[in-house]
Amino acid sequence: MVTELGYPAHEAKYLKRQKDGQQEEYVTLPPDKRARSSLEGVRDAYLHKRCGTVTGMREEIIRSYLDSPWLYPPNATFCCGCGRYVPFRHGEWIQTGGDIQSYFNRLHAQKPGLKAWGCSTLVSALPLTRGLILVAAATGGWG
Numbered sequence: 001m002v003t004e005l006g007y008p009a010h011e012a013k014y015l016k017r018q019k020d021g022q023q024e025e026y027v028t029l030p031p032d033k034r035a036r037s038s039l040e041g042v043r044d045a046y047l048h049k050r051c052g053t054v055t056g057m058r059e060e061i062i063r064s065y066l067d068s069p070w071l072y073p074p075n076a077t078f079c080c081g082c083g084r085y086v087p088f089r090h091g092e093w094i095q096t097g098g099d100i101q102s103y104f105n106r107l108h109a110q111k112p113g114l115k116a117w118g119c120s121t122l123v124s125a126l127p128l129t130r131g132l133i134l135v136a137a138a139t140g141g142w143g
Ligand SMILES: [Zn+2]
Pocket: 048, 050, 051, 052, 053, 079, 080, 081, 082, 083, 086
């Protein structure tokens, strides 16, 4: 639980960048809200075709986006090689070879009512959390 007074320190802590450029922490759903199905066969690593680096995804992030595919920016992901966010269309899943954008387009189509981009939609469709605001602000997602 993060209180209103404690939020600035909390935000600074989890936006802190690690050596590889990734944030210290990412927004995830609470453990009891994440997808609980088996992750066997679920895509968890992608190749950035422009730099040749493979980036793996943490289980808590995978289980969060499987339940709520609009939780994260809709068209970019982090590349450990470049140390920055790159377009989904430049990434390819190691397990299947498909591009990330097509995969997320399918996930988004399965849960269109959860779309979180745009203030009025966000407030009405999802429990508003500071984390969602933070992700949107960091990625320019409010545009
Ligand atoms: Zn890269």
